[in-house]
Structure formats: structure tokens, C-alpha cells
Amino acid sequence: MKITFLGTGTSTGIPTIGVNRESCFSDDPKDNRLRSSILIECDNKNFVVDCGPDFRQQMLRTKITRVDAILFTHEHADHTAGLDDVRPISFKHGKIPIYAHTRVVKNLKKRFDYLFDKKNDYPGSPHVYPIIIENKKFNIEEIEILPITYMHHKLQVFGFRIKNFAYVTDLKMITKEELNKLKNLDVLILNSLRHNEHYSHINLTQAIDHIEELKPKKAFLTHIAPDMGLHSETEKILPKSVFLAFDGLEIIVDD
Numbered sequence: 075m076k077i078t079f080l081g082t083g084t085s086t087g088i089p090t091i092g093v094n095r096e097s098c099f100s101d102d103p104k105d106n107r108l109r110s111s112i113l114i115e116c117d118n119k120n121f122v123v124d125c126g127p128d129f130r131q132q133m134l135r136t137k138i139t140r141v142d143a144i145l146f147t148h149e150h151a152d153h154t155a156g157l158d159d160v161r162p163i164s165f166k167h168g169k170i171p172i173y174a175h176t177r178v179v180k181n182l183k184k185r186f187d188y189l190f191d192k193k194n195d196y197p198g199s200p201h202v203y204p205i206i207i208e209n210k211k212f213n214i215e216e217i218e219i220l221p222i223t224y225m226h227h228k229l230q231v232f233g234f235r236i237k238n239f240a241y242v243t244d245l246k247m248i249t250k251e252e253l254n255k256l257k258n259l260d261v262l263i264l265n266s267l268r269h270n271e272h273y274s275h276i277n278l279t280q281a282i283d284h285i286e287e288l289k290p291k292k293a294f295l296t297h298i299a300p301d302m303g304l305h306s307e308t309e310k311i312l313p314k315s316v317f318l319a320f321d322g323l324e325i326i327v328d329d
């Protein structure tokens with residue numbers, strides 16, 4: 075299984091409009107962060123987790139031309155606003171299933187009503203269809219996916235585990251029971267917004283606490299805000315086997 079970080083930035087991306095942090099003016103490409111999303115290549119299938127406003131750019135720069143499914147963590151714009159840009163992919167390869175919580179599907183139907191309007195079936199719309207998921211295992215063909223549910227301030231969010239890999243973003247609070255689903259991982263990707271406390275995201279210390287409890291072989295931090303500082307500086311203070319992700323980073327997870 076191969077994972078590619080399509081974006082590793084918080085909702086505003088880095089650089090952020092009008093923000094005067096060092097990371098926003100850095101020449102290091104690792105400090106340029108599009109909105110958070112990953113590509114999972116598994117059993118000859120391409121899945122993306124989330125489809126934010128940078129989706130088009132992310133597909134072009136990674137040269138991905140086919141997406142077999144989209145999994146949504148939650149409905150916030152930084153995770154869903156690029157849905158219309160799946161058009162050329164769906165024209166070429168057919169309808170794309172979108173896997174999401176029933177609340178998220180409802181929200182997308184409101185915001186992208188023309189996508190789901192069967193009566194006025196406009197051929198130029200992206201061809202997608204929803205598959206509602208609950209907090210229990212589901213399969214995309216042969217691939218088993220275990221959702222993890224947690225809170226992002228007052229909003230429920232899904233993370234996803236496939237085999238010994240898991241992607242968890244926009245986490246603030248998680249129950250012990252759900253956290254236990256993240257044990258025995260080779261690779262955990264976890265959000266870590268910045269150094270200071272935040273009401274809807276865990277910060278660096280809280281992310282490291284979870285990682286120390288869960289003990290994945292490797293952990294990568296994502297959904298990073300400009301105030302995390304420079305990539306090169308932050309990497310220096312991380313524990314062994316914890317890394318700051320960056321856009322374009324590819325990791326192989328053994329099956």
C-alpha cells in the first residue's frame with residue numbers, strides 16, 4: 075500500500091493570506107502546504123481521503139488521473155470544497171462512489187445539489203454517488219476499512235484504518251474505545267495543528283501524547299498551521315519515529 079500526502083496544511087493552507095509567519099515566507103517547499111488530503115494506492119485502486127479546495131492542483135502535480143473512491147472525514151470546506159473538480163476523472167472513468175457519514179452526505183447534497191439532482195440530470199456535472207457509512211467496518215471491493223469516530227469541537231468526524239495504516243485528521247476528543255482501534259499500527263497519520271491549544275484540533279503535545287500511548291512504528295503529523303513554525307525547525311524537536319509530513323511525501327506501508 076502506498077500513501078501520498080496530497081496536502082498537509084490546515085484549512086487556510088500555507089502560506090495563509092495576510093499571515094506574517096516565517097513559514098508563510100519560507101523558500102523550503104516543505105513549508106508550502108495545500109489543504110489536507112491523502113491518496114491511498116492499494117490493490118490497484120486509488121482512493122482519496124477528502125477532496126478539498128486544492129484537489130485539482132493536487133491531482134495535476136501528482137499526475138493522478140484516476141480516482142476509484144473518495145472517503146470523506148467530515149463536511150468542512152477544507153475537506154470537501156473540491157468535489158466539483160472530480161468532473162474530468164468521472165467523465166473518463168465513470169461514476170465515483172463517495173463514502174461518508176449520512177450527515178455529511180446531506181450537507182453535500184445541499185451544497186452541491188446539481189450533483190445529486192436526478193430530475194435535472196445535467197451531463198456536465200461530476201458523476202458521483204453517495205455510499206453512507208456508519209461506525210463499523212465496510213469494504214471497498216476486497217479492501218476492508220475500519221472507521222474511527224471522534225470529535226472535532228462539536229462535530230463528529232471519521233478517521234479510517236486500512237490494515238496496519240490509519241489516517242486521523244481534525245481530531246480533538248476521542249474515547250478510549252475508539253483510540254484502541256488505533257493500536258498495533260505500522261503507520262499512523264495524525265493531525266497536529268500547532269504548539270498552542272486549539273478548541274477543535276489537538277496540538278503538538280497532545281498529538282505526541284496519543285502517539286506515545288498508541289506506539290505505531292511510525293507517525294506522521296498533518297493539518298499543520300503556519301504557527302507550527304518552519305518544517306526544518308519543528309522536525310528537530312520531534313521524538314524518534316515521529317515526522318512532520320509534507321506535501322508530496324510518499325510512504326509505503328507493508329501489507
Ligand SMILES: [Zn+2]
Nearest residue numbers: 085150152244
Ligand atoms: Zn480541516
Ligand SMILES: [Zn+2]
Nearest residue numbers: 148150226244
Ligand atoms: Zn474540520
